[in-house]
Amino acid sequence: MKHIITALSLLLLLTQGALAQNDSPYKTSLAVDGPIIVAGMGLSYYGLTLMMDKDGLTAEEVNRLSKNDVNGFDRFSAGYHSDNAKKVSDIPFYGSFTLPIAMLLNDNVGSKAGQVLVLYVETMAVTGALFTMTNGNVPRTRPLVYSEEVDISDKTTANARNAFYAGHTAASASAAFFAAKIFHDFNPDSNARPYVWAAAAAVPATVGYLRLKAGKHFLSDNLLGYTLGAAAGILVPQLHKKSNKTNISLVPITAPSYKGALLTYRF
Structure with a gap:
């Protein structure tokens, strides 16, 4: 039942986003964005199982x-090892996910809330x-494993080999830069845009x-997590812009022998 409710909620969100086209810098489509979101979520789940099975x-x-x-x-x-730094990192990490939601308080952005939420879900997917597909297939020992202060039981877990790359940093960068990109595109004449971008850059840097x-x-x-997260946060909205002329597309793909993402450029 939970999965049915989730699917129906996603369908409703996509439908609302597809309808919110007028006076928006973006164009969304149920036929295009729906499969991308579903594929992204599916790959995320599969990658997570790979991470846990290391x-x-x-x-x-x-x-x-x-x-x-x-x-x-x-x-x-x-x-390096610090439980306190780990706990403190959760504050800007979880806080970053609220930034796109906070942007809905802006009149221009809020008027297209359904469409913005579709793009946000797609960006995070x-x-x-x-992240999960990369991390699940590339084991790298965390820095704390080299510490003499860490208990051996914590060094021998599968999680101790999930260093590559930084998921917290990537996710916070994706959310923060998405929020800045959305504000930027909906408010082309705003003097606040440089400050919004600066804040977006600072949040994941703090997490990292x-x-x-x-x-x-x-x-x-x-550094890699920051770069890929920021790229997703900026590129997903950019690829949906009505004025976009880059002919670039980024689509998660899956096959019996391969799972990943396809980046294409049309000349």
Whole structure:
């Protein structure tokens, strides 16, 4: 019953978004956006199962680990661990998801709430699919595993090998930059646009810094997560713009032997 209700709610949201076309900088379509959202959610779920099914390190493998084995760019953070930083990171992380909703308070954005919510769900579905499918197929030991202060039981879990790439950073960047992009496009004459973009950039940067200090991810993991999250937050709305001339499309795809996303450019 829960799945039926969820499907009906998604269908209603897509229908409302498809109808909200007039006076909007975006064009959405039930026939196009529906399958993308469903595929993105499906890939996200599948990728999550891959993440949970990873083989953790054995105690012997943990004891053989050396910070010198970490590449020079990331080595400085090998051994970082902070429960406090992890807890604090949740504040800007969860807060970032409210930013697109807060943008609905703007009259221009709020008048197209259904369409904006469709784009938001699609953005997060694409972000989730890219992250979980990558993380699920690429095991990388977290920096905290190199810390002598962390209990061996925490070092040998599957989660201890989910460093690549930073999902918290990617998700917060996606939500924050999506909010800024939406405000930017709906308010072309607003003097607040530079400040909105600055705030959007600061939120995931804060999340990434705290996740680094917590020993959850290396710097390169955070940089990649930030970049891909921001790209999704900006590109999904951009690809729906009525004035978009880039001929770029990004679509999650699935097949018996392959699951991922297809980026195409038409000349």
